[in-house]
Amino acid sequence: xxxxxxxxxxxxxxxxxxxxxxxxxxxxxxxxxxxxxxxxxxxxxxxxxxxxxxxxxxxxxxxxxxxxxxxxxxxxxxxxxxxxxxxxxxxxxxxxxxxxxxxxxxxxxxxxxxxxxxxxxxxxxxxxxxxxxxxxxxxxxxxxxxxxxxxxxxxxxxxxxxxxxxxxxxxxxxxxxxxxxxxxxxxxxxxxxxxxxxxxxxxxxxxxxxxxxxxxxxxxxxxxxxxxxxxxxxxxxxxxxxxxxxxxxxxxxxxxxxxxxxxxxxxxxxxxxxxxxxxxxxxxxxxxxxxxxxxxxxxxxxxxxxxxxxxxxxxxxxxxxxxxxxxxxxxxxxxxxxxxxxxxxxxxxxxxxxxxxxxxxxxxxxxxxxxxxxxxxxxxxxxxxxxxxxx
Amino acid sequence: xxxxxxxxxxxxxxxxxxxxxxxxxxxxxxxxxxxxxxxxxxxxxxxxxxxxxxxxxxxxxxxxxxxxxxxxxxxxxxxxxxxxxxxxxxxxxxxxxxxxxxxxxxxxxxxxxxxxxxxxxxxxxxxxxxxxxxxxxxxxxxxxxxxxxxxxxxxxxxxxxxxxxxxxxxxxxxxxxxxxxxxxxxxxxxxxxxxxxxxxxxxxxxxxxxxxxxxxxxxxxxxxxxxxxxxxxxxxxxxxxxxxxxxxxxxxxxxxxxxxxxxxxxxxxxxxxxxxxxxxxxxxxxxxxxxxxxxxxxxxxxxxxxxxxxxxxxxxxxxxxxxxxxxxxxxxxx
Numbered sequence: 001x002x003x004x005x006x007x008x009x010x011x012x013x014x015x016x017x018x019x020x021x022x023x024x025x026x027x028x029x030x031x032x033x034x035x036x037x038x039x040x041x042x043x044x045x046x047x048x049x050x051x052x053x054x055x056x057x058x059x060x061x062x063x064x065x066x067x068x069x070x071x072x073x074x075x076x077x078x079x080x081x082x083x084x085x086x087x088x089x090x091x092x093x094x095x096x097x098x099x100x101x102x103x104x105x106x107x108x109x110x111x112x113x114x115x116x117x118x119x120x121x122x123x124x125x126x127x128x129x130x131x132x133x134x135x136x137x138x139x140x141x142x143x144x145x146x147x148x149x150x151x152x153x154x155x156x157x158x159x160x161x162x163x164x165x166x167x168x169x170x171x172x173x174x175x176x177x178x179x180x181x182x183x184x185x186x187x188x189x190x191x192x193x194x195x196x197x198x199x200x201x202x203x204x205x206x207x208x209x210x211x212x213x214x215x216x217x218x219x220x221x222x223x224x225x226x227x228x229x230x231x232x233x234x235x236x237x238x239x240x241x242x243x244x245x246x247x248x249x250x251x252x253x254x255x256x257x258x259x260x261x262x263x264x265x266x267x268x269x270x271x272x273x274x275x276x277x278x279x280x281x282x283x284x285x286x287x288x289x290x291x292x293x294x295x296x297x298x299x300x301x302x303x304x305x306x307x308x309x310x311x312x313x314x315x316x317x318x319x320x321x322x323x324x325x326x327x328x329x330x331x332x333x334x335x336x337x338x339x340x341x342x343x344x345x346x347x348x349x350x351x352x353x354x355x356x357x358x359x360x361x362x363x364x365x366x367x368x369x370x371x372x373x374x375x376x377x378x379x380x381x382x383x384x385x386x387x388x389x390x391x
Numbered sequence: 392x393x394x395x396x397x398x399x400x401x402x403x404x405x406x407x408x409x410x411x412x413x414x415x416x417x418x419x420x421x422x423x424x425x426x427x428x429x430x431x432x433x434x435x436x437x438x439x440x441x442x443x444x445x446x447x448x449x450x451x452x453x454x455x456x457x458x459x460x461x462x463x464x465x466x467x468x469x470x471x472x473x474x475x476x477x478x479x480x481x482x483x484x485x486x487x488x489x490x491x492x493x494x495x496x497x498x499x500x501x502x503x504x505x506x507x508x509x510x511x512x513x514x515x516x517x518x519x520x521x522x523x524x525x526x527x528x529x530x531x532x533x534x535x536x537x538x539x540x541x542x543x544x545x546x547x548x549x550x551x552x553x554x555x556x557x558x559x560x561x562x563x564x565x566x567x568x569x570x571x572x573x574x575x576x577x578x579x580x581x582x583x584x585x586x587x588x589x590x591x592x593x594x595x596x597x598x599x600x601x602x603x604x605x606x607x608x609x610x611x612x613x614x615x616x617x618x619x620x621x622x623x624x625x626x627x628x629x630x631x632x633x634x635x636x637x638x639x640x641x642x643x644x645x646x647x648x649x650x651x652x653x654x655x656x657x658x659x660x661x662x663x664x665x666x667x668x669x670x671x672x673x674x675x676x677x678x679x680x681x682x683x684x685x686x687x688x689x690x691x692x693x694x695x696x697x698x699x700x701x702x703x704x705x706x707x708x709x710x711x712x713x714x715x716x717x718x719x720x721x722x723x724x725x
Contacts, residue, residue, distance in 0.1 A: 004656065004658070264723065279725050280725060285719075285720075285723060285725055286716065286719050286720075288723055289719035289720065289722045289723035290719060292667075292722050292723050293667045293670045293671065293718075293719070293722050296646065296663075296664070296667045296722075297642040297643065297645070297646045297667060297671045298642065300642070300645040300646040300648070300649035300650075300664075301641055301642045301645040301646070303645070303649065304645040304648065304649075318641055321637060321638045321641040321642075322641070324634070324635075324638055325638050325641075325642060375627070375631070377634075378627070378630065378631040378634035378635070379627065379630065379631075379634075381634035381637050381638065382624070382630035382631065382633055382634045382637075383630075385634075385637050386606075386610045386624075386630075386633055386634070386637055387610065387614065388610060388613055388614055388622075388624035388625070388630050388633065389614060389621070389622045389624050389625040390625060391625045391626065391627060391630070
């Protein structure tokens, strides 16, 4: 393992740092779910694109920079260090839809969608889960019937973040109800502005309103929007999920390191009821030290996973290990954060810029659910890493 | 990432250990009353060059680095190997860095028994050493390795008034002692050689090996043991604690690998990375042993099954060089 960066990489880091210092928005990301939230997220994405920083590791022919995974990592590190905003509504396009299209889409599909995702022109959402198909995703029932050169979709999706502001959706539908459950599924690009689509927002405990459910009533999608083959959507979806469980959340791991540092600063500057800094309290200090150790370990594990992915060319099963640890660690960080904040945690509002608030703690409940619950991750680890028998 | 030398070292060490020192339950006697390690095997190990793996060639070593030494210790942990590997190998580095080449050569040849001290209270290491000590591998020791963040020293065991205690892990004869201005036979400042960082990384590598070894035992048992008509590993209540154990191994192993390179190359923050590695490996070893004992049910409670050997070694590792609270206070100074 080589932990040192080349001169070119160090120069790259300097360029990134300078650009972020000059361009990170000074105003905070708007609260709530309205159009100003979408505008903020897409404007920031557009600014990154205009600066030449969107899609650092994406191929150049689709508007990316075609740079290395190491340079992508450097970008994430500097991004966290600059306290740049959360990616928000652009998350699915940049982290799920885009990478899936790069891996599996036709040249025409790539040419249409990838540059628009990178420019922040289109917002994507993910239509995978259904009310009766959560952890057991492959039992999904949303129907897609082929009619001429169209796919006619009827059914429901749920837990669809940002559906209410999205332009496109990566949608899984059942096209062959008679096939085995992992067969008979198709992955299709759904235009969210088509007639027959109804979106309902679902309020969440962190007072967010980006969570949605989506209803489809004979929505007619061109068959040309199918990615991969009809009835081969499961394998396309798995390429998205393995990315999500692999290095797709690298930015979040680096952000967790940043959060712990913020929390340590907070504990040093806050005074407890005994008039002394909170850091002089053994319980707080050792709990913070434990979190510091845990995020350091996670960073090392992430570096190693990246290094393996570069050699192997694809994420391995250790992605589930990292994701499991990261999601539960995020909750421990936010839980300790509200302990440190004390009575200031009686409001949802950010007490400190960069993510220390009761709202962020509430939000952390979602981290062990999104992208597969911790229980599902443990099944994957048990069966695919340890070779234990299936239940 | 492992290169060819590293893979070869791992393979050679693992196959030798599997043949000569496989992990075993201690059986009905509980306590291993035999020698700490068969003297003939210890001589063979010295002849294989394992004790001089990372010493410079000028001190009779093979010229490998902390990275390769860590690979050796991971394999030793995996089989809960007996023998004073840690104080011998790190002690050789202390002697070599102090310019005591003859001493380094004789330690690496397995001719001088070196023990390892954990401070049991305030410790000062200057030209002399003062403080209460817990001493691992104490029996028949000639020298004792003492280190802190500032310096490392080899002191004469005869100067420490060592009292043997009934050891938790019978393969690690243990004692208590006290240094009162004991003269250092060899003394190295951390600015000359980061001895404590090296010791922490190697102890951590042992812990990772323990965590991996006991997990492998647990996964195999859960795949074979049948209850309610199926292998118990199919039940999530068994599968999930083992998945958590795998996650701890992944993290601790990566941290040890990172820290080994950081210490070798003298990168910024290397000492903290070594402390974090020790913390992570101690946690992984202890908690993985706990989980695998539970997966074994009552069998895990016996001294005939192997999980208990791992639990004892994890317990001792948690008291080797530093305690958990001390590590945490180093990771985050107040």
